[in-house]
Amino acid sequence: MGGWLIELFKGTPEVALFASLAVGYAVGKIPFGPIRLGGICGTLITALVLGYFTGAVLSDGVKNLAFALFIFALGFSSGPQFFANLNRKGLRYLGFPIIEIVAVLAVVLSFTALMKLDQGTAAGLMAGGATESAALGTSSEAIGRLDVSAAEQRTLQANVATAYTISYLCGLITIVLLTSQIAPLLMRFDLRAESAKLWQQLSGGGPAIEPGQSPALPDLVGRVHRVTAAAGRTVDEVEKALPGRATIEQVRRGDQTLKGHFDLRLAAGDIALLVGRRHAVVGAEDVIGPEQADEPGPEVVLESRDIVLTHRNINNLTLARITDILDPELRQSVFVQRITRTEREIPALGNTRLQTGDVVTVYGAPSDVREVEHILGYPMAAPEKTDYVYLGIGLVIGILIGQISIPVGSADLTLGTGGGALLSGLVFGYLRAKRPTFGSLHPAAASVMKDFGLTTFIAAVGLSAGPQALDLLAKYGVVLPIAAVLTTLIPAMASLLIGRYLLKIEPPLLVGAVAGQQCSTPAISQILSTAGNSVPMISYTITYAISNILLPLMGPVTVALAGAVA
Structure with a gap:
């Protein structure tokens, strides 16, 4: 690489940051069969290469700020759904994230003992095998608190990034192929046929709409009739x-x-x-009278509005029964067009169960829509409105919680900035959903915080880890990818077997739940493509919301246990 370019990246590391983001996201879009690496993995690979050849390094302040913003926004967005699923009706899906955590830790610690993995490599194997990028940050932060020299901390943190990259690539391929192709073959079910059948059960016979399609005849229509x-x-x-x-x-x-x-x-x-x-x-002509195609109808405006559900009786209520909590006149006057959960659309079918924090799009006359809004929850905040007072207080409290240290034997147990900000975001997001008069943070704004915060943190880690990356690859060779595949495969297979033969979960919901416990967006994307409809998304959002909170907390746990085992 040209000397002038090296000097540019070293002297102006922000150029290296944005170059990593731009090239990384471009690489992440390249399809490899049914798999795309995604922007996070692409950014890390690009940053590792740039770091190796240029030696550019971002300051720790930038890295820590970016991670704090990401992890708080993650908790804030997941809070309502996380608490909504901690109930008796969610028990059959609650087990999947627990299986993921226990099995991943068992596999990682087994390889740590067999291969004598250092704490950084073990933590990177856990984060990559679980395909949970947030765990990379909490692990790296935990290593920064170890009682070792600064040089050794840097080496271990570099090993986290390199091991994560290798493990994530292997884990991504494994979970995508397992849930969308291999599991249906081994368990002898047709994912598309089973998804179509389940759609019919949930919708009461409505047609299944595949991703990217829309009905030729719209479901909601208006007509003018002359009364006879x-x-x-x-x-x-x-x-x-x-x-x-x-x-x-x-x-x-x-x-x-x-x-x-x-x-x-x-x-x-x-x-x-x-x-x-x-x-x-x-079919209204026989009831009312003839339709008037050329007759101008009454002047009326209909409105579509996004409402965040907060009503105390809404949790686990089916969409068909949402009218139970509305006045009789409103039951016929408003219609639900779509449902969004954790920023992902799920099927708006009669038997789809709603949760606190879901966003429903309702359609009807403006006065009726406003009345329904006051009953069910509160309107989605305007994108330009963010309560920075609430956001700032939440981050301060989270960072302070992370500083609390509890002596456990010869070690000090602490959540760190990542764990503290995650828990704070979780509680602040839940409180916002319950009391929507304060704390506005639009999902679009939260999504930008998460994405930019995580990619900036990932780029900073990759740039600093680049010079040591080849050393780790040379040390473990092909054994590390094998360990990564097993770290992903064993928890997923355990969940598939338990869900299929013990819990008797329908196949589309089962593979969706397994993709969710792995927090794998590429996996659910391929599952939806294979299934032909969005039914698997129902279970995916449940396990995703829980795993997305619990897996990052496993970063410090892995670092501590790996230090005891190695």
Whole structure:
């Protein structure tokens, strides 16, 4: 590499940072069959190469700040779903993250004893084998608190990054192929057929929509009818007589425009605007009267709004029963278009169970939507509004919690900045969901904090680890990739076998849960492509929310146990 370029990167390390991000994310988009490395892994590989050839290093202050922002945003986003799943109905999925943690630690400590792995390599094997990037940060931070020389700390932290890179690559390939291809073959089920069958059960017979598709006939429609058959009947009586959910939003009677109140009695010649599910609206002519294709309808505006669910009775309630907590008139007036959980859309089907913290998109007249919003939760914060007071206090408290040290034998047990900020973010996110009058942090803003914070931290680690990377590869050779594959394979296979034969979980939900316990976005993406619909996402979001909190806390645990075993 040219001398001027080396001097540029060494003298201006922020150039090396953004070069790592740009090239890394480009590399992460390159497909290798059904697998893409993703931006995080691509950034780490790029940073390792740049660090090896240029010696560029980012300051520890930049690295620590980036990691604190990432880990707090991670906890803040996951808080509502994490606590929502800690209940009796979530027990069958709660076991998957526990299996992941126990099995990963057992495999890593076994290889640590057999191969005499140092604490850095063991921690990197754990983080990469579990494909959990946040564990890389908590492990590296834990090594920084070891009672060893600064030079040895740097070497161990470099080993964390290098071992993580190798292990992540091997673990990523393993979990993607296992959940989407190998598990269905070994357990003799057709993932696409099973997903289609489960979709029918959850939706009550609606058509399955594959990723990237949309129905040719939209589910929510509006029609204008001239009242003949419904003359003399109330709006409530007419709506109950329709073959599905629909509402008469407005009625034009001569020069008057009337709201479609449930006790309004229709008269012959009225022009009624009907909004609702397509199958209900299409069959409305026999109930109300002929559709008026050329007749201008009443002037009405319909609104779509994102609502964060916080109602105390919403947790584990099916979508079909959400009307149980609404007033009778509202039950027919608003419709749920989509559901988002942990920033991922899940099927909006009748038997889909809702959780506190879910974001539902509701559709209806503005007044009805606002009333439903006050009952179910609060509106999604505007993207430009972030409560920096709440954010700053949360980070301060998290960092202070991380400084607490508890003597355990000859060692001091501490969460560190990463663990403290994670727990603080978890609690602050939960409190925000329960009391939405403060602490606004839009999911889009939280996503930027997570992504930029993590990639900046990853780049900083990679740049500093680059010079020592080849030494670790030469020391362990092919044994490290084998250990990485087993670190991923053994926990996943244990969960698949227990889920399939003991818990009797439906195959699409089972593979989704295993991808979630591994926190693997590439795995769930390939599963959805193979399944042909989004049913596996239901279980993925549950185990993902729990594993995403518990696995980072295993970084310091691995460092401590590896030091005792080696």
